[in-house]
Amino acid sequence: MDKAIKIERLTKKFGSFVAVNNISFEVPKGCIFGLLGPNGSGKTTTIKIICGVLRATEGYVEVLGKDASKYPEEVRQNIGYVSQKFSLYEDLTIEENINFYGAVYGLSKNEIETKKKQLVKLFKFEGREKSQVSTLSGGMKQKLAFACATLHNPQILILDEPTAGVDPISRKEYWEMIKFFSNSGVTVLVTTHYMDEAERCDVVAFMFNGILKEIDTPYNVKKKYMSDSIEDVFVKVFSE
Numbered sequence: 001m002d003k004a005i006k007i008e009r010l011t012k013k014f015g016s017f018v019a020v021n022n023i024s025f026e027v028p029k030g031c032i033f034g035l036l037g038p039n040g041s042g043k044t045t046t047i048k049i050i051c052g053v054l055r056a057t058e059g060y061v062e063v064l065g066k067d068a069s070k071y072p073e074e075v076r077q078n079i080g081y082v083s084q085k086f087s088l089y090e091d092l093t094i095e096e097n098i099n100f101y102g103a104v105y106g107l108s109k110n111e112i113e114t115k116k117k118q119l120v121k122l123f124k125f126e127g128r129e130k131s132q133v134s135t136l137s138g139g140m141k142q143k144l145a146f147a148c149a150t151l152h153n154p155q156i157l158i159l160d161e162p163t164a165g166v167d168p169i170s171r172k173e174y175w176e177m178i179k180f181f182s183n184s185g186v187t188v189l190v191t192t193h194y195m196d197e198a199e200r201c202d203v204v205a206f207m208f209n210g211i212l213k214e215i216d217t218p219y220n221v222k223k224k225y226m227s228d229s230i231e232d233v234f235v236k237v238f239s240e
């Protein structure tokens with residue numbers, strides 16, 4: 001099994017508080033990997049360390065075969081990251097945001113134009129290109145943040161609660177996009193509190209109080225906990 005991300009004995013402390021406690025796991029290449037857990041369990045902290053935004057206290061993170069602490073720039077070039085509080089410019093239009101992020105990622109004008117056409121079609125922004133972001137629905141904003149994160153053709157997409165507070169139709173569309181990129185060979189690491197979304201993952205990992213409690217396919221964890229839904233597994237894992 002080829003791995004996109006390898007995490008070994010990762011620990012992150014904030015002062016004396018242990019936010020991530022000696023966790024190890026691997027994310028296979030091309031899979032949709034769901035990182036699940038209640039609020040404050042250490043998911044975002046783990047993601048920030050993978051993306052090189054935070055430094056680990058202890059442990060090792062490898063992204064596409066590279067030590068993330070030694071090659072943060074190369075790692076970042078291979079990751080498209082959508083954070084919980086994504087940084088779209090509200091006073092710019094859809095098109096202007098794509099232009100801006102394209103330039104940030106170092107794309108040429110021609111590359112940006114080509115990408116923009118593809119993304120507008122793929123994410124169904126046709127006719128809305130000139131709409132200011134502040135006028136968009138929450139679902140559209142999330143999709144735009146997703147689109148911008150794919151501009152530099154990253155091999156890994158890391159999406160931190162991308163569909164929080166989004167209506168069911170927009171969530172469905174969002175997951176169609178996740179599937180599209182996954183089918184194109186992109187590895188997706190996603191956190192979510194929606195258990196119907198967890199069911200769509202190839203692998204799910206459950207974190208609680210900084211500890212990795214379970215990791216397996218949805219089918220296998222349901223079998224282990226004798227449950228017919230990930231929601232039921234979630235309740236059982238976290239009430240143990």
Ligand SMILES: Nc1ncnc2c1ncn2[C@@H]1O[C@H](COP(=O)(O)OP(=O)(O)OP(=O)(O)O)[C@@H](O)[C@H]1O
Nearest residue numbers: 014017018019037038039040041042043044045046
């Ligand atoms: N910079 C920081 N300084 C101190 N404590 C922090 C810091 N960042 C995170 N924490 C704490 O670490 C713990 C894990 O936070 P984290 O954001 O990783 O959780 P999470 O699983 O992503 O939660 P959520 O689902 O709410 O996003 C929390 O108790 C949080 O308050």
